[in-house]
Amino acid sequence: MRRLDQLLANLGYCSRSEARDWVGSGAVTVRGEEADDVGARVSAADVRIDGEPLDHPDGLLLLLHKPLGLVCSHELREGPNVYSLLPARWQRRNPQVTSVGRLDKDTSGLILLTDQSPLVHRLTSPKHKVPKVYRATVDRDLGAELVPLFASGTLVLDAETDPCAPAELKIIAPREAELTLIEGRYHQVRRMFATGGATVLTLQRERFGPLDLGDLAPGKWRELPLDFFTRAPTGAA
Numbered sequence: 339m340r341r342l343d344q345l346l347a348n349l350g351y352c353s354r355s356e357a358r359d360w361v362g363s364g365a366v367t368v369r370g371e372e373a374d375d376v377g378a379r380v381s382a383a384d385v386r387i388d389g390e391p392l393d394h395p396d397g398l399l400l401l402l403h404k405p406l407g408l409v410c411s412h413e414l415r416e417g418p419n420v421y422s423l424l425p426a427r428w429q430r431r432n433p434q435v436t437s438v439g440r441l442d443k444d445t446s447g448l449i450l451l452t453d454q455s456p457l458v459h460r461l462t463s464p465k466h467k468v469p470k471v472y473r474a475t476v477d478r479d480l481g482a483e484l485v486p487l488f489a490s491g492t493l494v495l496d497a498e499t500d501p502c503a504p505a506e507l508k509i510i511a512p513r514e515a516e517l518t519l520i521e522g523r524y525h526q527v528r529r530m531f532a533t534g535g536a537t538v539l540t541l542q543r544e545r546f547g548p549l550d551l552g553d554l555a556p557g558k559w560r561e562l563p564l565d566f567f568t569r570a571p572t573g574a575a
């Protein structure tokens with residue numbers, strides 16, 4: 339049970355002070371009765387606005403096909419961000435909708451967005467070893483020796499001391515590869531290829547755990563059930 343004004347504000351409908359006007363206008367009902375007290379403690383499932391149930395009162399979990407050119411940071415100084423693709427109401431939610439890990443501005447592909455912070459911690463923790471599959475093109479032919487090097491668990495990135503966890507590299511074409519990582523260090527894919535003297539030209543994340551992009555176009559998202567990662571496995575969604 340939450341205060342009605344707080345509930346509406348947290349779901350991005352309006353500010354707490356605006357909630358007073360909404361309630362005054364008669365647009366809000368609780369269990370079918372017109373609400374008259376913004377301080378009343380209510381259950382989200384009982385609230386209707388203009389007869390409509392509340393917008394995702396229990397939380398959001400989205401699979402986004404991140405396009406190039408957008409950042410995953412909320413810091414506006416860093417440029418246009420992926421959250422600008424979402425409906426305005428979702429952008430005003432509290433807790434905030436945030437990305438599970440980050441993709442660089444120049445990386446496209448699969449990224450999860452959610453307002454469920456325990457899920458963010460769970461999925462980004464190295465302990466959980468969620469495999470993430472990237473497809474990269476590079477500026478020179480890739481040597482076969484990179485495959486055992488990346489798999490060895492001994493590769494140390496520039497300015498780091500801890501070696502990278504073993505990673506699976508599949509060379510698909512002389513200048514194209516698929517790389518599966520179970521961790522997510524800063525610019526990790528680009529820095530791993532840089533140890534072999536190659537510069538990444540294009541980078542896309544194709545899979546995250548059991549999820550793939552399917553036919554989702556860049557800039558589009560689809561919803562996942564909130565319990566997607568906690569319920570019994572049912573295969574890819």
Ligand code: URA
Nearest residue numbers: 441442445525527528
């Ligand atoms: N590795 C990178 O270098 N960039 C990304 O965006 C993700 C992984």
